[in-house]
Each structure stands twice: as structure tokens, then as C-alpha cells.
Amino acid sequence: MADQMQWSNALSTRPSLEAAISEVVEQAVGKLSKKANLAIAFISSAFTSEYSRFLPLLAEQLEVPVLIGCSGGGVVGTSSDGEAQELEDEPALSLTLAYLPEVNIYPFHVVAEELPDLDSSPNAWVDLIEVPPEGIPQFILLSGNIASGINDLLKGLDFAYPGSVTVGGQASGGINNRIALFCNDELHTEGTVGIALTGNITLDTIVAQGCRPIGTPHQIGKCDRNIILEIEQQVPLILLRDLIGSLSEEEKILAQNSLFVGVAMSEFKQDLQQGDFLIRNILGVDPAAGAIAVGDYLRPGQRLQFHLRDAQTSAEDLEFLLNKYQQEQAGKSSPVGALMFSCLGRGEGLYKQPNFDSQLFQRYIKDIPLGGFFCNGEIGPVGDSTFVHGFTSVFAIARQNGERG
Structure with a gap:
């Protein structure tokens, strides 16, 4: 029997960064029976003044080969009782860990000045990312603002990696919109950090534009x-x-x-x-x-x-897409984990109640850990192309390739 993929997520609302890191590491590691080879972390903008301390503190307690993450105006995670939670405008930390057997993980950080011209050949983009296109990689991107070159990067990846899936979001901050992007042991404030995943993994996407x-x-x-x-x-x-x-x-x-x-x-x-x-x-x-x-x-x-677009339409749109996804899943391998990239304009401000999108997701796709954050722009495909969206919730649902065993 093939080695099984494992995902976990832990959430902390401790106002002390040290205490929050200790809590999420202990819980997320404790939910896995194998050592994680990927970490994805989202830190709320309530910790803006402590972004530079995050990676050194985390490294003291967690050893993982690849880590990406960013700041968010709010974070999404799974509470200790398995309920999805969206924490907006308060100190919060969400840590997703994954054990991905038979999966190659390529982390990268690129800035706008490094991006090839849009008239360049596919090889120029492959040389930039250093990921072979033959494996049809799945991309997770976390970017700075529009000046980070994210629109050109998405066009380049669509061009150079046909058939690939790209999801993610633009980091968000507090009142001053100071952002943080994390890639392994480095903190960045501009550009895009990301991972490319090849091998025994599929990222299914749901892009709910709410209209x-x-x-x-x-x-x-x-x-x-x-x-x-x-x-x-x-x-x-x-x-x-x-x-x-x-x-x-x-x-x-x-x-x-x-x-x-x-x-x-x-x-x-x-x-x-x-x-x-x-x-x-x-x-x-x-x-x-x-x-x-x-x-x-x-x-x-x-x-x-x-x-x-209004709250009712947004709810009906997400439910329509979740129901459609559930029907299309028949016979495929089961989801093991998910990420949610939601617009700052959704959440409690739109629905007048907390945790709406995340808990609706959980009603359809049960018993898998969910992590994520509130974005300044959400990255996801519509048709065969990838775009930066607004007022959207994008879900990336991870499962192993193939059909149910």
C-alpha cells in the first residue's frame, strides 16, 4: 500500500508570539504520525511589529525542509475541536503542516525586476522558477501588492506550464499595510514567494467570486x-x-x-x-x-x-460550487487538506456572522484540516487561465493522484 499523504492545521489566538508559536507547533505536529516536509504559516497583522521575530522563533521549535507563509488582515484555521475559524482583526497564527510522500517541493522567491518579458519563450520562465514543466507542477503563490509583478507572473506560469494549477493570495497587513512574506528562513517585504509541487499530489480548486x-x-x-x-x-x-x-x-x-x-x-x-x-x-x-x-x-x-453581488449571492455561489465539486469527486481519491484564500471584503463584514465561508466549506468537505488567510487579492483559475480576483474565496483542496483505493 502506498504511503499516505497527511495534513494538519493548528490555530492560536495567544497575544504573545512565543506562546502562539508553541501552541500551533505542538498541536500541528501532534496530529501527524510522520515528520512534515512542508509548512505553510499565516500570521495576523496584529503581530506587525514582530514579523522579523517569527521565523527565528519558529525555527527553535520546528524543523521542516520547506516553509512559506505571509501576513494577513485575518487568518483561517482549524480549532482544536475540528471547527473552522476565521479570525479577523485580532492576534492569531495559523500553521499548516503536511507530510507529502512522493512529492517534490520547490520553494522560490521572485521579484518584479527578475520577471522575463511577456514576449519571452517558455524556457525563460522555467529558468526563473527552476521547476521542470514535465511534472505539471501545482503552484501555491503568496505575493506582495500589484507592483510585485503578480499579474505578469501568472501569465508567464500559465504560458510555460500548461495544465498546471496556480492558487494563492496577496499578503495583507494592518492600517499601514506592512506585509511579510516568508520563504524558508527568509523574510521578504516584496515580490512573490511560492512553492511548486510535483509528483503524487493534485490541487483541486474552487473559485467563488460571489456573483x-x-x-x-x-x-x-x-x-x-x-x-x-x-x-x-x-x-x-x-x-x-x-x-x-x-x-x-x-x-x-x-x-x-x-x-x-x-x-x-x-x-x-x-x-x-x-x-x-x-x-x-x-x-x-x-x-x-x-x-x-x-x-x-x-x-x-x-x-x-x-x-x-451581495451576501446572499456570495453564499449561494459558494454553495453551488461546493455541491458541484462534491458531485465531481465521485470515484476520486479523498481530500486530505485544504487552504482558503479569502478577500478582506468577505468574512464577517459581508455576512454579518463569523466563519461563514470556512464552515460552509466544512459542511461539504468534511474532516479535513483547513488553513488560510484574508487577502488583498485572491489568486485562482477561471477556465484555463489564472487571475488575481477581488471579493473572492479561493480554495485549494489537496489529495493524492488517482482514484479511490
Whole structure:
């Protein structure tokens, strides 16, 4: 019988960093019967002044070949009684440990200045990451802000590693947004840290963007970079006003503050559903030209559909995707652990109750440890490409390759 993968997670709310580290190490190590070869740590921004002490203190108590982690405005973990918890705006530490047999783990740190030009060959990206593409690696990335070059890095990885999965999030901080990125024994404040996993591991993804479509899909007729100039020979703003006019009173109110554009990721799929769109912000309108500006570059011929977002929609969207994942899991190997990368704009501020996304996840995918953090942007795939999202919860679910034994 093949050696089995093991994951554990421990959570601490001790206000002393030393005490928090001792608690999570003791609990996370105690849940494994084998020595971990990967650690993933998330530290809340309440410890901002102590980021530099974290790795030396952790090294005194935990010996592990590869470690990555970062700071978060909140952290996600599994309490001692197995319940998922999301801890926002308070001292907290989440430590995930994994024993990954027959898995190669490649840690790396890259900064924007090192990234190849987007016209470069795939080999330039492979040389940067130093991971062979033949193994179809699974990537977990933790990045600084947009200036870290994360958008270009995602495009490069998609290009150089076709078939790979990439998930993660942008580190977040407190009021001053001072962030920390951890890679083995080094603390970084910019760039991206990550790991590539090859071998006997699969990362399944759930990307819950929390929106529902309204109206019908349309095709972009004319656009200039991120500005929509024409939709199916109609003036975009007139088409949008007509759509809003057809909504219920409740939806009209919602559309004033929570209206988005969904860009279809497949050129060929006819029956577009939730999850088939990349959700982007509407940045503004030009009443004179009737144009609409959105938060991404577009091209003529792409299909789009307007979307609304609120707490109920976010809940229904995640439940829809979890149910779909559960049905697709039939016959596959069982999940052993998961990571959650959730937007700072979700959590208790959105749902008006704690632990919503994490505990909904646990209702569908039971009895596995969950770790994670609240991000400034969430990294996950839609269709065959990887993006930085907003207001999204991205889950990475780890299991061994193949089918149930």
C-alpha cells in the first residue's frame, strides 16, 4: 500500500508570539504520525511589529525542509475541536503542516525586476522558477501588492506550464499595510514567494467570486483596452440602463453599489453558468459616449454579462460550487487538506456572522484540516487561465493522484 499523504492545521489566538508559536507547533505536529516536509504559516497583522521575530522563533521549535507563509488582515484555521475559524482583526497564527510522500517541493522567491518579458519563450520562465514543466507542477503563490509583478507572473506560469494549477493570495497587513512574506528562513517585504509541487499530489480548486448574472450574455462589438465602446451594435450605457430598468426594486438598489461585469472565459461554451465568468469591477462610465470602463483589458468578440453581488449571492455561489465539486469527486481519491484564500471584503463584514465561508466549506468537505488567510487579492483559475480576483474565496483542496483505493 502506498504511503499516505497527511495534513494538519493548528490555530492560536495567544497575544504573545512565543506562546502562539508553541501552541500551533505542538498541536500541528501532534496530529501527524510522520515528520512534515512542508509548512505553510499565516500570521495576523496584529503581530506587525514582530514579523522579523517569527521565523527565528519558529525555527527553535520546528524543523521542516520547506516553509512559506505571509501576513494577513485575518487568518483561517482549524480549532482544536475540528471547527473552522476565521479570525479577523485580532492576534492569531495559523500553521499548516503536511507530510507529502512522493512529492517534490520547490520553494522560490521572485521579484518584479527578475520577471522575463511577456514576449519571452517558455524556457525563460522555467529558468526563473527552476521547476521542470514535465511534472505539471501545482503552484501555491503568496505575493506582495500589484507592483510585485503578480499579474505578469501568472501569465508567464500559465504560458510555460500548461495544465498546471496556480492558487494563492496577496499578503495583507494592518492600517499601514506592512506585509511579510516568508520563504524558508527568509523574510521578504516584496515580490512573490511560492512553492511548486510535483509528483503524487493534485490541487483541486474552487473559485467563488460571489456573483450572479443578470440579463443575458452579450458580445463586445468595439472596445479600446479596458473601455467598452459598443455591445452588439448598441451603446453600452443605454443597454445597461435598459437592463437595470427591468430589475426588481431590490435589485435596482443593489445595482447602485454592487454591479459588476463578468467576462466569459470560454469562446465556445454556449450555455454559460456561474463560474464561467471572470468578474471585474466597473470603474466608471462616459455619459457622452455611452462607454463603460472595466477593471481589465478586453477584446472585440468576447462575451460578457452583467452581475450583482451581495451576501446572499456570495453564499449561494459558494454553495453551488461546493455541491458541484462534491458531485465531481465521485470515484476520486479523498481530500486530505485544504487552504482558503479569502478577500478582506468577505468574512464577517459581508455576512454579518463569523466563519461563514470556512464552515460552509466544512459542511461539504468534511474532516479535513483547513488553513488560510484574508487577502488583498485572491489568486485562482477561471477556465484555463489564472487571475488575481477581488471579493473572492479561493480554495485549494489537496489529495493524492488517482482514484479511490
